[in-house]
Amino acid sequence: MSEAPRRGRADDATTSKPPIRDALVAAAFRLFVERGYEHTTVDDIVALAGVGRRSFFRYFPSKEDVVFPDHERCLAEMTAFLAHGGDADDPVARVCDAARLVLRMYAENTAFSVQRYRLTRRVPGLRAYELSVVWRYERALAGYLRDRFAGRPDGALRADVIAAAVVAAHNNALRSWLRADGEGDAAAQVDHALAHVKRTFGDGTGPRPAAAGGDERDDDVVVVVSRRGAPLWRVVQEIESTLGRD
Amino acid sequence: MSEAPRRGRADDATTSKPPIRDALVAAAFRLFVERGYEHTTVDDIVALAGVGRRSFFRYFPSKEDVVFPDHERCLAEMTAFLAHGGDADDPVARVCDAARLVLRMYAENTAFSVQRYRLTRRVPGLRAYELSVVWRYERALAGYLRDRFAGRPDGALRADVIAAAVVAAHNNALRSWLRADGEGDAAAQVDHALAHVKRTFGDGTGPRPAAAGGDERDDDVVVVVSRRGAPLWRVVQEIESTLGRD
Incomplete structure (x- = not known):
């Protein structure tokens, strides 16, 4: 158990959710880095954060979830973004834009993302958890593409392949950036990787605006x-x- | 605990490994189907298989591993197959052929594969385990392609994207076949899916044999x-x- 003083009560979470949630994430990462993920318990985390055990489980189903606190929100954003697309959108460009939401989440807090990347590489359980998160993103992209390609020959196959390619390209760039401790322009690297996918699978130009002077081009x-x-x-x-x- | 009689001794495994291993897998699946994965313990499995607890852990590190008994062997085969390729091989065709080793493993025992597929879809822990296995296949393919594309612009990116596409295409066909209870020609479906990937990423014809009459074509x-x-x-x-x- 941590010796940090308990500064709060078990029901704090009912009055000011975001600060407690953030405090739990900060406490968890401090302990993971100091003593290792495996040697940190939920009790240690709540003690350092100064909240009760029930508060922890109000925000996070398990210790793994505190490592990836924003993926549920990001997945919901991605699903909404894809749902609000229209038939005129280039489907490949749309899923590339959806993938950029994930990059944005990582880039919002570079130090945290780099720290988590190092942690995830060391702890097999977290690696497995991360793979299941990546799988959910990929299925969201594939689901959108399957709808867009419905009725076309090999529509589902093409959807699955493109979704996997988009995720692989995005993660290739994201991981390069994380391995470089968050140095460099993550967005530019991801754009470059996604442009490769768009070149491979589609025109990637999206719907063309009506050109002045007609459609000669x-x-x-x-x-x-x-x-x-x-x-x-x-x-x-x-x-x-x-x-x-x- | 199962009431099945214990037919063996704890040290059977030292004398006849394959039958005990098969017996453990068979017992595990019978119990998983009868009473559910979560409600089956390693003790139940060894009791039904008629072996001791130590025998189980000699073959399988955990209860999850008994669900996927052949992936380690298949991964080793894939790694060896890729390592024995030459510079003349078309790299995309080579990773497609490597992916077919996984299909072959599933098709070797259709009933078992279909049963496992249903089980894996119901048990989140097994789903996560399967994703980590799929990830290892994908990294094996990507590692080979990264070597082949070394020094080319965007070689690692292209390798990761193609590996992901091959895995997605393979699994699209594999899962269709498993969802159809193993009816139909799995190999033909996987060939069709991989041909799509080869068309997208490479010529897929491999090195062309010297044509009689020259290279007019x-x-x-x-x-x-x-x-x-x-x-x-x-x-x-x-x-x-x-x-x-x-």
Whole structure:
């Protein structure tokens, strides 16, 4: 048990929720860093935060959940963002934008995110918990894409593959940034990674605004000449540079 | 505790490993189905299998592991398969072939795989365990691709995205098959899903054999005409049908 004084009462949470929640997260991380995740109990955390044990479980179902306090909120934001899209949205661009909500959550508190990343890499239970969170994000993206691709050949397959690719690209950039202790421009790195996905799977330009002077640009004809033996991805690169997209 | 008679001794495992291991898996699944995963203890399993508690932990680190008895072997096979590839292998085709090892493991025992699928969907702890297994497969594929793409621009990013796409496509087909109680041709469904990934990311033909009569086919010129406004994926579909690839 921690020797920190108890400064509050068990029912504090009913009167001022956010400060207590924040205090629990801060206390938990201080203890995780000082004595290790496995050697910290919920009792230790509530003692340091100065609240009762029941308060902890009012905010967090388990000790794992205090490590990822904002994922539920972020998942709800993502679900709402996807639900409010329209049929005119480019579906791949939409899921890329949805993934950026996760990056924003991490970037809101760089020091906390870096600390948590280090902790998660050391504690297998937390790693497993994080994978289940990532899986829920991926299913939210895939669910949206499955709706958008409904009725198309291989719609569900395409949805699952794109959702996985978006999550992988986002996490590739996010983890590089976390490994570099949060140095550098996380948003730019994630944008770069997601642009790669958009190039691979879709035009990524979203709905085009009505051009003054009509749609001549849309009606432009592009001719690509390629050797039959060239790998498809090289042909696609060639088209991209011909179309001037990046 | 189960009332099944104990037919063996605690040290059976030292003399005939595979039968005891199989007996433990069979006993565990019979109990999981009869009384539920959460209400089955390791003691119940060893009692039904007729072996001692120590035998169980000689084969399985935990109760979760008995649900996925073959993943370690499959992961080792996958790692070895990838390590034995050569520079001439098409990297995307190679990871697709590696993913097929997982399908083969599931298809070896359809009834067991279908039963496990139903169990895993009901028990959150098993779902989390399965996600960590899937993650290890994905990292094995990504590690191979990162080596193959080393030094290329965005090599690690491309590796992570392709590995995630391969796993998502494989699992899309695998889960459809499991949801259909193992009816239908699992291998054909997985082949179809992986062909989609190969079309998206690479030519998927691997190294071409030297054609009798020279390389005329490689030198064929393909002309694709497309409106500039068309989404890139539509252009790619057009090229694919022009090239006659599927």
